[in-house]
Amino acid sequence: MSASPTLEGRRILIIVGGGIAAYKCLDLVRRLRERGAAVTPVMTRDAAQFVTPLSLGALAGAKVYGELFDRDDEHDVGHIRLARDADLVIVAPASATRLAKMAAGIGEDLAGAILLAATVPVLAAPAMNPAMWAHPATRRSVATLRADGLHLIGPNRGEMAERGEAGEGRMAEPLEIVAAVEAILAPTAAAGPLAGRHVVVTSGPTHEPIDPVRYIANRSSGRQGHAIAGALAEAGARVTLVSGPVVIPDPAGVAVVRVETAREMLAAVEAALPADAAVFVAAVADWRTEGAAVEKIKKGAGGPPSLALFENPDILRTVGTGPRRPALVIGFAAETQDLLANAGAKLARKGADLIVANDVSAGTGVMGGTRNTVALVSREGVDAWPDLSKDEVARRLVAEIVRRLPPETPR
The missing domain is CATH 3.40.50.1950 (Flavin prenyltransferase-like)
Structure with a gap:
């Protein structure tokens, strides 16, 4: 055919x-x-x-x-x-x-x-x-x-x-x-509700190296972040997707910046600004080692090595409270307990306009899966969504972005 x-x-x-x-x-x-x-x-x-x-x-x-x-x-x-x-x-x-x-x-x-x-x-x-x-x-x-x-x-x-x-x-x-x-x-892109807008999206995990073969990471697949980036492009936005290491295809019509570590992700996000909106979906590793070993760390008679951990930069807070803050800042809260309480605290602490809270406890299948159950936490309250495909979550979130984004934003 x-x-x-x-x-x-x-x-x-x-x-x-x-x-x-x-x-x-x-x-x-x-x-x-x-x-x-x-x-x-x-x-x-x-x-x-x-x-x-x-x-x-x-x-x-x-x-x-x-x-x-x-x-x-x-x-x-x-x-x-x-x-x-x-x-x-x-x-x-x-x-x-x-x-x-x-x-x-x-x-x-x-x-x-x-x-x-x-x-x-x-x-x-x-x-x-x-x-x-x-x-x-x-x-x-x-x-x-x-x-x-x-x-x-x-x-x-x-x-x-x-x-x-x-x-x-x-x-x-x-x-x-x-x-x-x-x-x-696509001729329809220019007529989309987000035509002329620039949106930055982060997606996937970050990998923090321990030595040449080991790293600190998480189970994020990047499916939700990539779906959101693709839905934004379909709505006419110019999208910069800053992605950690993933094995899924790039969404169509999106400019992709590939990074490995949290510090690289922050640098790429800051380089992408200014933007009208930013959606921080990536599951960024909270910790990194003091410095990756040049050679593979071998087993020794002294037992496991001692790893000194240091806190990674908080990308959402850095942008949400920074001088180049987009007009609309959305973060994700992946939690295993006290979902709404933790999401509400994150909203206030990190300068976000909206937190998308999702339960990633063992058995939910959210990490690496194709479905998600989220609640939107804002200063107006909580909007709980039913179990949806990640593509449908993306489409609904884009509709929310269209509704919340001011008609004109500073450049």
Whole structure:
């Protein structure tokens, strides 16, 4: 069965970068064309080491561009024309080098010149070794690009091309990228009740390292936070999702910033501000060790090692009481006892407008499950909701955000 023409009449320019994941772009081009898009391919020199221009051009049904100083193409300033003739630009795979060049505004090749000239949305699908993705330089590049309005999809977790390597760095799958394109270009998004609003959402657990193989964490799957981020995007909001380590797909149409620790999550949230609203769903680890051991801690005759624990920053309180506080701040309270009392205390103590309280006691199945039973605690009182799917909780909470968000918020 053929795909529905969700991208009929849309013009997509795809910049295929160097990397083993370039082979996925052949399927990506096919999927885009199935949905009615006209695809213009651009290949970097490194990309030609992994896929051929002949294959890419055949699937796109269009000429493949590659050189900035091409005599035939540049007679009419071709790189400007390519940038302006598209409705959206995809960069896939986006290597660490390409992300760094984009962040620095380097236009030394055709791909870089197009990206500098583009006035349309740009969607990047990073792909690289997990160590490169986690490197501070790459994190700075991503933070800069996200602040500039770039859309990101992935990377995903999984096996790498290198034998024995696994982690976060696999390029998003073609259908995930297509879904992100559809969300970005969806004509209904601009008419949504949250059109023009920016919302920051945190999701998943944080991992606080003890040594190279052990860490302090919790059982959060990220399903509720990701569902909320997706529902906000469907309502027209520009969403920045700051996610701890999860194994679920990114929601469509959402800019994702991936972090590991509580301190990284706080830094990413602060970098995402200003925002109209913030929803803190992540189950942040309260404690971290003084410093992670460089080598794996071995068993010894002296018994278990002594771990000195230090309190992590309180992200909800830092933002809820800080000078760059969004107009609407929502926190989550995952409790195993005295649910409403603890949620009410959290509301007052952390400067939130609303606390979503949920019971995560053993046997509820909330942590890692697909359903949730929550109560909304505010200064007006308590609104208890029935047992719902996490997707339905997300939709109802977005409706509450629409109701509570002031018509105009400070920038």
